[in-house]
Amino acid sequence: MTEPQDSETATAARSFPGLVATARRVVPLGLFQSMVAIVLGIVICFVIMLFATADPLVAFQAFTLGTFRNAYSIGSMIAIASILAVTAFASTVAFRAGAFNIGTEGQLVLGGLTAAIIAEKLPGPGGLVQVIALLGAMAAGALWIAIPTVLRVRYRTNEILTTLMANYIAADLALFLVNQYFRDKGSGAVETPPLDESRWLLQILPPSAANIGVVVALVLAGVLWLWFDRTRAGKRAEVSGLQPAFAEYLGIHSVSYLRNSMLISGALAGLGGGLAILGISHAYIDGFSPQYGFLGITVALIGRLRPVGVLVSALLYASLITGATAMQAVSDVPYSLVFVLQGILILLITSQRIGGRRTA
């Protein structure tokens, strides 16, 4: 019964041509276009500052260079970058297979919660518990995308909608679970008890937050590079997303690639949540994610869905986020400029012709 499913995938992919077309274009475009987008985005941010504050130069300097004023903030930048890279990889895996998982935020939140609970409750040596907690986070992320995956594969339900909705459910579910069962009774906030230091990921630049999560991100980049560029399965997954009718003709079981890519994507997003909890916040705190999942989508698109590109754009983006924190301290431009920038970048990246020559 595989054959009709294949054509179903084909039809499903054709039913939202806009996004499919975007992903098709995103991969082949060069990094040059990304750079143009970033420069333009930063310029627009500067223009906004001109109106938002009396001293735009100070704000702008903090925004772009603020990260590099000391080792501590460079460390935070690295910590944030590794999580962004991991969530961006989650988006990359899905987008490249033609599945528009925009539910990474929800998968990340539940992954983070799972990691926090395992790390708190499970006795045993720190390293082992950390590994189990991270695996648990991945399982939670995969589980959270399982329903959209089944709906997409079996019933051709648009996964953009289902994964988006799942984000809201995840946020409320996490809130409910923490309040009801896991809340730190000694704290007034919605958070789990602080983790024992043995549960923390190894810090590489103490006292800053930078931790061995960065190694996870680097290893993942290597694995994904191998997978997409050097393995047969990677090529097949890619063509399944790029052009389902061609994949079907080639005898590729596109449905299984689609399904597996979605599950792996969810697992990676969950892993990002686990890394954020064990590496940075050291407890599940409501709002522990400054939208790592959503930002990861932008980072993936700027990195053109390529592992190395994603690493670079994660670093860049993280430095702007850290910079925005500094900016908030020295001027009256709020941190939310980051989200403005994100919106601008998504628009620029998904519109076809930035910096590129017009072609037929």
Place this chain on the structure above:
Amino acid sequence: MDQPLLALKGIVKTFGPMTAVDSVDLEIRAGRIHALLGENGAGKSTLMNCLFGLLRPDSGSIEIEGVAVEVTSPKKALELGIGMVHQHFKLVPSLTVAQNVALGREPHSGPFVKTKEAEATVERLSREYGLDVDPRSRVRSLSVGAQQRVEILRALAQDVRILVLDEPTAVLTPAETERFFEVIKGFAARGLAVILISHHLSEVRRVADEVTVLRQGRRVAHSAIEEVTNTQLAELIIGRAQPIVSEVERGTPGETRLSIDGLDVRDGRGLEIVHAVSFTVRAGEIVGVLGIAGNGQTEMVEAITGLRRPASGSVVINGIETAGEHTGLVRRAGLGHVPEDRNGRGLAGYWSVQDNISIGYLDTPEVGGRLTSRARMGALARRLMIDFDVRANSPQQQARRLSGGNAQKMVLARELSRKPDVVVCAEPTRGLDIAATAAVRSRLVEARDLGAAVLLVSSEIDEVTQIADRVLVISSGRIVAEFDDHRPTEAEVGRAMLGGHE
């Protein structure tokens, strides 16, 4: 002499290091049909895309009635009265036929589109021009032939003075082509100018008044059609004397490789479109299935190649029953398939030539092994590009940037070079120039001589009668005639194709 309606002067268009169009001049007069000829990749589509505002020329100018104009976008082109039927269709798959035809110029009252009116217009045009389409069906569900008809209707629906037709008849039936040529002759008679790109010299001779020949981006000839013979034209196009086609010897068939028995196939709407088709193809034999497009060939091929589940019947490839099986199994059984829908099925436009070729070789040690090697993929691509004369700037060029004919050659290279036991090809020479067509036909004969069973499904009579060892004629989904003791003449098959309903 009178002033030309349209003049292109010194148009140059380069893509990176390669010059696709090299200072070409072209003068088009009102009331005339001007044929633009040239081999695959000569720059015909590129030149026309410059005229239509899809590409900006690097230098040169465009004048309409002696006034220089800047064609910056297709919208501008339309305002200037230039319409175009594209070689690669530019339709929106999720919209209906009527919506596509009316796109950008929808009849409306206030903010509301008058759908009924748009549909009525399409119905009227389709009757008037003899191009049969249902205005309400979605383009996504149409066959390539029907998409071509929509593309033509869209250009005709516009009020244009200059009409560019880039291989408009490639997928039309002979009757439609005939009708279509009457229509464009009518246009010319009303004072419009028509530019026609085609690889069929006989077609060109029937309708064109003037010809221009491009070779490697340069204009190499321009004259009135009466002043050149077809042989001269062919020579100008390929740049040397045309090789004489010698009669192809008939093959010596061996064991049965492909056998089809009682195949019934339903189309997307559940209507039975192929009825009880049975035949076999043996090793070392080319079986041609000839029929006017739209008589069930497409669905039959899909059923044989695993792309469509047959309603009943059996398909045996190399002794393995494959009816209703996944395409993966069908291919492993030994199938090579040159699909009719080249751009949708046969290649990934956003992939490089190298990827498009090596994806067919993934399971071979040639590129495979535990990890694929880019170097070996590149070497494979380069070798096949030379073997099959695929002209691209490099193996890294995106497939969608290939000229139409070269894209087809790339698909052929991937499918035929693996030396599959059974080759199914649908319209393998569509869009190819004279030389490439001859090359592909001799490839198929070569494959046959090496022992492949070749099923050649085509709507071109001469293609089938030249190389097939046996000819089946299909009409309304049934095999209505079979010639197996001799190669039929064109007249014989022509009669069988038309008188299908005995």
